[in-house]
Amino acid sequence: MNPTPSQTVGPFYGYALPFPGGGDVALGGITVHGYVYDGAGAPVPDALLEFWQADEDGDLRGKPGSLRRDPVNGAVIGRNGVDFTGFGRVPTDADGHWVLRTVRPGNGYISVCVFARGLLHHLYTRIYLGQDAFLDSLPPQRRETLVAVEEREGVHRFDIHLQGEKETVFLDFG
Amino acid sequence: MSEPLKQADIDREIAELTGSGGGRSGHPARDYTPYRSTALRHPKQPLVAIKDPEAAELSGPVFGVTDVTALDNDLTQQHVGEPLGERITVTGRVVDRDGRAVRGQLVEIWQANASGRYLHQRDDHPAPLDPNFTGVGRCLTDDDGFYRFTTIKPGAYPWRNHQNAWRPAHIHFSLFGTAFTQRLVTQMYFPGDPLFPYDPILQSVTDESARQRLVAAYVHDLSQPEWSLGYRWDIVLDGPAATWMEEGR
Ligand SMILES: [Fe+2]
Numbered sequence: 001m002n003p004t005p006s007q008t009v010g011p012f013y014g015y016a017l018p019f020p021g022g023g024d025v026a027l028g029g030i031t032v033h034g035y036v037y038d039g040a041g042a043p044v045p046d047a048l049l050e051f052w053q054a055d056e057d058g059d060l061r062g063k064p065g066s067l068r069r070d071p072v073n074g075a076v077i078g079r080n081g082v083d084f085t086g087f088g089r090v091p092t093d094a095d096g097h098w099v100l101r102t103v104r105p106g107n108g109y110i111s112v113c114v115f116a117r118g119l120l121h122h123l124y125t126r127i128y129l130g131q132d133a134f135l136d137s138l139p140p141q142r143r144e145t146l147v148a149v150e151e152r153e154g155v156h157r158f159d160i161h162l163q164g165e166k167e168t169v170f171l172d173f174g
Numbered sequence: 175m176s177e178p179l180k181q182a183d184i185d186r187e188i189a190e191l192t193g194s195g196g197g198r199s200g201h202p203a204r205d206y207t208p209y210r211s212t213a214l215r216h217p218k219q220p221l222v223a224i225k226d227p228e229a230a231e232l233s234g235p236v237f238g239v240t241d242v243t244a245l246d247n248d249l250t251q252q253h254v255g256e257p258l259g260e261r262i263t264v265t266g267r268v269v270d271r272d273g274r275a276v277r278g279q280l281v282e283i284w285q286a287n288a289s290g291r292y293l294h295q296r297d298d299h300p301a302p303l304d305p306n307f308t309g310v311g312r313c314l315t316d317d318d319g320f321y322r323f324t325t326i327k328p329g330a331y332p333w334r335n336h337q338n339a340w341r342p343a344h345i346h347f348s349l350f351g352t353a354f355t356q357r358l359v360t361q362m363y364f365p366g367d368p369l370f371p372y373d374p375i376l377q378s379v380t381d382e383s384a385r386q387r388l389v390a391a392y393v394h395d396l397s398q399p400e401w402s403l404g405y406r407w408d409i410v411l412d413g414p415a416a417t418w419m420e421e422g423r
Binding site: 060105119170 | 239
C-alpha cells in the first residue's frame with residue numbers, strides 16, 4: 001500500500017511530544033549528549049530527538065511505561081525505575097543541546113530519529129559507543145560522525161550535523 | 175536585505191516542482207525550496223542503506239495501558255469548560271505497507287485552537303487563546319488498528335515563510351509501528367480547504383495522489399446528531415515492519 005507522506009514536526013510540538021524524564025532512559029549508566037547543527041553551523045533549537053536501544057544484554061524487547069501516568073491527575077510520572085523501556089525522547093534546548101542518560105546497549109549502538117522544524121521527513125542515525133563492522137564499511141571521515149567521543153568517564157559526546165562539511169551519516173532502512 | 179518573498183514567487187516555485195517526484199514513496203524531498211527553512215536543514219550526502227536483518231531499528235518501543243489514560247483522546251474534556259469551535263471526531267485505521275493492522279501502538283496529536291493559535295509561548299499570532307483548550311491528545315490503536323479522537327476543528331494560521339503565508343487547518347499526528355523504521359510524524363488536513371495550493375508544506379508532497387492521502391474525508395455517518403461532525407483519515411506506515419512479533423502486539 002502507498003504510505004502516508006511525512007510532514008514536518010513544525011515549531012510547536014513542544015507542549016505535546018516531550019515528556020518529563022524523556023531523556024532518562026536509565027540512571028546509573030552513561031550520559032550521552034551533544035548539539036544539533038544546521039548547514040551554517042548554527043545550533044538547531046527546535047529539533048526533537050528520539051532514541052531506541054537494546055538493554056545492556058542486547059535485548060530489544062523494551063517494556064511499556066516510558067510515559068507512565070498518574071491515574072489521579074493524568075500527569076506523566078515517568079518510568080518506574082525497574083522496567084527498561086529502551087525509548088527516549090529529548091527536545092533540543094535554546095542552545096541546540098540535548099542530554100540522554102541511559103545504559104550502554106549490548107549491541108553497541110543507540111538508534112536516533114531526528115525531527116525538526118524545516119525537516120520535512122525525519123532522519124535516522126546511530127550513536128556508536130565502540131567499534132563495529134558497519135563502521136568499517138564507511139569512508140573514515142564519514143565513519144567518525146557516528147562515533148561518540150568519551151569526554152570523561154561515562155560521558156560521551158555526539159553532535160549531529162544536518163548538513164555541511166561534518167554532515168552526519170543518515171541511514172535508510174528501505 | 176532582499177525584497178520579502180511574495181506568494182506569487184512561492185507559487186511559481188511550487189509549480190516548477192509539482193509532479194517532480196520528490197522523495198521515495200510520495201514523501202516530500204527534504205530539500206524543498208518553497209519551504210525556506212529546509213535550506214540548511216537537509217543532508218546533501220545520500221542516505222546509507224542498512225540491510226542488516228538484526229538491525230535494532232527493526233524493533234521499536236512499545237506503549238501500554240500505563241502510558242495513556244482513558245481521557246487522553248477527548249481534547250474537549252481536558253478543562254472545566256467546553257472549548258470554542260466546531261466539535262469533530264477524527265477516526266481511522268493504521269496499517270503497515272502490507273495492509274496489516276498496527277495494533278496497540280501510540281498515536282499522539284497536537285493542534286491549534288479554533289482561532290488558529292497554539293498554546294506555545296513562541297506562537298505570537300494575535301488570535302485568542304482558549305482557556306478550555308490545550309490541543310494535545312493521545313491514544314493507543316485498538317485490535318483492528320483504529321484510533322479515535324474527539325476535538326475541535328483547528329483554525330488556519332499565518333507563518334513567516336513568505337509574505338501573507340497561511341497554513342491550511344491541520345492536526346499534527348505522530349505514530350509508532352512495530353518497528354522504529356515505521357515511525358511517522360505528519361499532518362492531517364481537512365477536505366476542500368482553499369489554502370491548499372498556497373501552502374509549501376502540503377505542496378512539498380509533489381505527487382497529487384500522495385497529497386490526497388494527507389486529506390481526511392468528511393463522512394456523514396461518523397457525524398453524531400446534535401453533537402459533532404465526523405472525519406475519517408486512514409494512515410499507512412512506511413518502512414519495514416518488525417522482524418518478529420510478540421503475542422498480542
Ligand atoms: Fe501546525
